[in-house]
Amino acid sequence: MLLEAVLTGAVRGGTSILYAALGEVVAERSGVINLGTEGCMLSGALAAYIVGVRTGNPWAGAAAGLAAGALLALVFAGVVIGRRANQLAVGLVVSFLGLGLTSLFGQAYVGQGVEAFSRVPVPLLADLPLVGTVLFQHDPLTYLSFVAAPAVWWMLFRTKTGLRVRAAGERPEVLDAFGISAARVRCAAVVAGGALAGLGGAQLSTAFALNWSENMTVGRGFVAVALVIFAAWHPLRAVGGAYLFAGALALQLQLQARGVDVNRYLLESLPYLTVLVILAVMSRHRLHHGPEALAKVFDG
Amino acid sequence: MSQVAPPAARDAEPPEGHDTTWRDGLVRAPESARRRLAAAASAALPGAARWTAVIGAGVVVYAVFLALQGASPFAVLRAMAVSAAGSQTAIAETLVRATPLLLAALAVAVPARAGLFNIGGEGQLLMGAVSAMGAARLLDGALPPPLSLIALALAGVAGGALWALVVGVLRVFSSTSEAISSLLLNYVAGLVLTWLVFGPWKDPGSLGQAYSRSLEGPERLPILWGHRFHLGVLIALAVAVGVWLLLRQTSWGFQLRIVGGNPEAARRAGLRVGELHLGALLLGGALAGLGGMVELAGVEARLRPDMLFGFGFVGFLASWLARHHALKAVAAAVVLGAIAVGGNGLKLASGLSGSAVNILMAVLLLAVLGWAPGRSR
Numbered sequence: 007m008l009l010e011a012v013l014t015g016a017v018r019g020g021t022s023i024l025y026a027a028l029g030e031v032v033a034e035r036s037g038v039i040n041l042g043t044e045g046c047m048l049s050g051a052l053a054a055y056i057v058g059v060r061t062g063n064p065w066a067g068a069a070a071g072l073a074a075g076a077l078l079a080l081v082f083a084g085v086v087i088g089r090r091a092n093q094l095a096v097g098l099v100v101s102f103l104g105l106g107l108t109s110l111f112g113q114a115y116v117g118q119g120v121e122a123f124s125r126v127p128v129p130l131l132a133d134l135p136l137v138g139t140v141l142f143q144h145d146p147l148t149y150l151s152f153v154a155a156p157a158v159w160w161m162l163f164r165t166k167t168g169l170r171v172r173a174a175g176e177r178p179e180v181l182d183a184f185g186i187s188a189a190r191v192r193c194a195a196v197v198a199g200g201a202l203a204g205l206g207g208a209q210l211s212t213a214f215a216l217n218w219s220e221n222m223t224v225g226r227g228f229v230a231v232a233l234v235i236f237a238a239w240h241p242l243r244a245v246g247g248a249y250l251f252a253g254a255l256a257l258q259l260q261l262q263a264r265g266v267d268v269n270r271y272l273l274e275s276l277p278y279l280t281v282l283v284i285l286a287v288m289s290r291h292r293l294h295h296g297p298e299a300l301a302k303v304f305d306g
Numbered sequence: 307m308s309q310v311a312p313p314a315a316r317d318a319e320p321p322e323g324h325d326t327t328w329r330d331g332l333v334r335a336p337e338s339a340r341r342r343l344a345a346a347a348s349a350a351l352p353g354a355a356r357w358t359a360v361i362g363a364g365v366v367v368y369a370v371f372l373a374l375q376g377a378s379p380f381a382v383l384r385a386m387a388v389s390a391a392g393s394q395t396a397i398a399e400t401l402v403r404a405t406p407l408l409l410a411a412l413a414v415a416v417p418a419r420a421g422l423f424n425i426g427g428e429g430q431l432l433m434g435a436v437s438a439m440g441a442a443r444l445l446d447g448a449l450p451p452p453l454s455l456i457a458l459a460l461a462g463v464a465g466g467a468l469w470a471l472v473v474g475v476l477r478v479f480s481s482t483s484e485a486i487s488s489l490l491l492n493y494v495a496g497l498v499l500t501w502l503v504f505g506p507w508k509d510p511g512s513l514g515q516a517y518s519r520s521l522e523g524p525e526r527l528p529i530l531w532g533h534r535f536h537l538g539v540l541i542a543l544a545v546a547v548g549v550w551l552l553l554r555q556t557s558w559g560f561q562l563r564i565v566g567g568n569p570e571a572a573r574r575a576g577l578r579v580g581e582l583h584l585g586a587l588l589l590g591g592a593l594a595g596l597g598g599m600v601e602l603a604g605v606e607a608r609l610r611p612d613m614l615f616g617f618g619f620v621g622f623l624a625s626w627l628a629r630h631h632a633l634k635a636v637a638a639a640v641v642l643g644a645i646a647v648g649g650n651g652l653k654l655a656s657g658l659s660g661s662a663v664n665i666l667m668a669v670l671l672l673a674v675l676g677w678a679p680g681r682s683r
Contacts, residue, residue: 041485081672089676094423094485095626099671102619106664113659225493232486271501275494282490286480 008260013140015256016249018214021148022047022223024248025206026230028151028158029075029199031241034234035162036195037175037188037299041097042082043203044227045104046075050204051211052108055120055218058211062121068147068208075204076197078104083196087189101227109220116218123147123213145213147205154202158241171195175297203227225278232281236288239296250284251277356679364673368666377656385655386648386663396647398535402605404643405542406431406614409597410621411639412549413466413590415630417484419553420586421566426473426488428618429495430466430591434598436499437465439507439518439609442525451524458525459599466595467588469495474587478580484587492618500611507609518609527604538600543636545593550632562586594618616664620646623671642667 026047033040040046053074058067082100085091123145131142141152162168170191173181178188210226211218233247258273369379390400410427417424424430441461442454449457469491476482507518527536553559565572565582573579598614606613624642628634645667649660656662 041489085672085676091675092626094425095622096672096675098425098619098622099626099668099675102623102664103668103672105616106661106668109661110659110665225490228486228489232490235483235486269501269505271497271505275497278490278493282476282482282487285486286476286482 008264010136010139011260012253012256013136014143015259016253017140018144018148018252019255020248020250020252021144021151022206022210022214023226023230023233023251024151024155024245025209026203026227027233027237027244027248028154028241029202029206030230030234031199031237031239031244032158032162032171032202033079033196033199034300035175035239035297036171036192037178037297038083038086038192038196039093039097039231039300040079040082040100040196040199041094041228041231042078042100042104042200043097043230044223044225045101046078046200046203047207047210047223047227047230048101048104048108048221049078050075050207051222052112052115052207052218053204054208055115055211056111058120058122059115059118064121064123064212067120067212068205071204071208071212072201073204075207076201079197079200079203080193082200083193087193087196105221112218112220116220118218120212120216120218122216123209145209147209147213151209155241155245162241172297175299178299203230206230229278229281232285235296236281236284247281251281254280353679356677360673360677361670363677364666364670367669367673371665371669372656372658372662375656375658375662377658382652382655385651386645387651389651389654390644390648395532395534398532400640400644400647401539402534402536402643403647404639405539405604406597406601406617407621407624407643407646408542408546408636408639409593409600410618411624411628411635412546412632413470413594413597414622414625415590415628415632415635416549416553416562416593417583417586417590418625418630419559419566420562420583421569422477422583422586423485424470424473424488424587424590425485425622426470426491426591426618427594427621428614428616429488429492430469430594431598431601431614431618431621432492432495432499433469434462434466434595435602435606435609435614436495436502436598437468437595438462438599438602439502439521440465442521443507443519447522447524449524454524455527455603458603459596462595462599462602463592464595466598467592469595470587470591471584473591474584477587478584499609499613503609503611509608516611520608521603525603526607527600534605536600536604538604542597542600545596546632546636549593553632558582558585594621597621620667623667626671627674645670 026043029046030040030043050071054067054071057070058064061067078100081103082096085096086093125143125145128142128149132138134142162171170181170186174188174191174195181188181191207223210223215222229251230248233244233251236247237243254277258270258276261268261273262270365383369383372379372382389396391397410431413427413430414424438458438461441458445454445457447454470488472491473484473488476487477484503516503518508516509519527538529536530540553562561572561577561582564575565577565579569579601614601617602609620642621639624635624638627638627641645663649663652658652662653660
């Protein structure tokens with residue numbers, strides 16, 4: 007069934023983007039836009055893959071992916087927050103750094119098999135019609151993302167930590183006046199965001215694609231940044247955005263597999279165009295609803 | 307980061323009509339304030355010394371990285387220098403490589419003057435190359451030598467500008483972030499190229515690999531020296547000077563800088579901010595499009611799927627290295643072009659992948675963005 011296959015693909019393929027988008031929501035809520043997300047995802051994907059190959063344990067790989075994403079985000083945070091350099095420029099450079107590092111270290115691992123996350127159907131629920139296949143026959147990292155989105159929401163809107171993160175994005179001077187360093191809060195938010203992006207990369211390489219290839223994220227990290235605007239900096243809305251993008255990807259694969267005579271490359275560009283069109287339609291005045299410190303970045 | 311104009315400029319009431327002296331004041335005031343700040347900041351270390359220290363630190367970090375990879379940093383850096391500048395051929399190769407980078411850098415620099423982030427250089431380069439090839443296929447050798455090249459160049463310019471037009475229209479009419487939209491369009495442009503070379507434009511003789519037909523004789527940029535140094539190198543240089551003059555000497559260039567400095571003040575002064583933004587992005591796209599055409603007609607001759615990969619990003623780095631100054635962009639493009647060409651030496655000396663030079667570029671840029679004197683946006 008086409009619908010079932012597309013929805014299943016949307017969830018499975020959207021998980022990596024969802025993690026990255028959740029991480030970016032946290033970072034942007036603190037007032038920092040991290041275009042280095044693409045690089046964090048790539049390094050997470052490779053680190054998870056290498057550790058997965060070496061240890062045969064995908065969970066060790068996921069932890070490595072988390073750490074690699076956090077580490078690259080730390081570089082970004084150091085230059086942007088520590089040295090007050092331009093966020094967008096540094097973010098892009100960090101993505102470029104991630105691309106360079108992963109194509110260098112990943113060379114030896116192209117085509118190597120990895121001990122991947124296996125799919126674990128949830129008992130009972132997996133047998134439900136449609137919903138069972140779409141939601142409950144996935145890898146553990148995908149299940150974890152079902153929990154991660156509400157968890158990030160709860161952290162941001164129901165905890166003191168979240169209040170601090172949001173304050174750093176809206177009124178950093180108030181935070182500073184309370185004796186809490188806004189810079190430190192931002193740094194923590196960015197690093198946590200990078201860790202989530204790294205975990206997303208780990209899902210991509212060790213649970214979804216099951217291989218490593220150079221530049222394998224092909225813009226998923228940048229798409230995640232775009233989706234955060236689309237989601238109006240809301241973690242739960244990011245879920246919809248991530249699945250929409252991946253759904254467009256899955257639709258393309260399904261149509262191709264069914265031999266539907268539509269131009270393959272047009273279909274492949276559909277996910278990017280979808281995000282672009284949605285942004286264009288929804289973007290008007292969107293930025294003014296976002297964290298205030300962010301508007302300054304965008305308006306240059 | 308957002309720049310703070312001194313109160314005098316921000317609170318100035320818009321004068322009657324467009325008074326250039328007032329406009330000059332608006333432009334120059336923040337600049338001189340910035341300069342004073344920069345002077346104070348670099349009082350400890352004079353500018354040139356600080357630059358040397360920053361670049362040197364970047365190279366040292368990279369040398370440590372190479373050492374950790376089991377390569378001898380001195381041997382590798384030496385091999386890189388030799389392959390980028392060790393002979394006349396090497397220098398020519400560096401300049402040839404720098405050419406599309408320079409045009410891609412200018413494509414970033416012009417919108418940056420207006421406060422915009424064009425990260426779509428990659429896509430605009432590709433669309434320039436694609437359009438130039440399209441024009442060559444349409445004309446099919448119907449035009450005599452100089453005209454055919456001019457037609458190809460115009461097509462490249464139009465292709466790049468068209469790709470940037472999408473970004474500009476989205477920015478001006480629906481406030482879509484130009485950084486995000488131009489970034490996403492890079493991937494779409496890549497797919498357009500892939501579609502053409504695997505599909506309708508595939509050369510029947512290309513068998514397993516996919517590429518388009520080759521540009522022939524009069525469709526190629528003439529080689530001026532050796533085997534690779536083509537006319538496009540000089541064209542790019544002339545364009546850089548032209549862009550510098552445009553930004554420096556024309557009223558349009560001044561208006562761009564006002565918009566980039568303080569859009570609100572510009573709006574109040576009666577400047578058409580939307581038009582200026584659109585114009586800056588279009589010119590940027592046109593420059594990158596020319597870059598794609600030059601690379602196609604000067605170096606590649608045919609379209610292939612991974613041509614120009616990463617050039618847009620390196621161009622972006624070059625523009626930031628040059629602080630969006632058109633003439634300094636020439637130097638920046640040559641430096642990054644040299645590093646890119648140095649990748650050949652690195653590969654031979656260390657056995658590492660040539661892409662390891664991208665790491666050096668990124669480290670240098672991080673050092674410059676974070677630590678160079680007089681940093682501004």
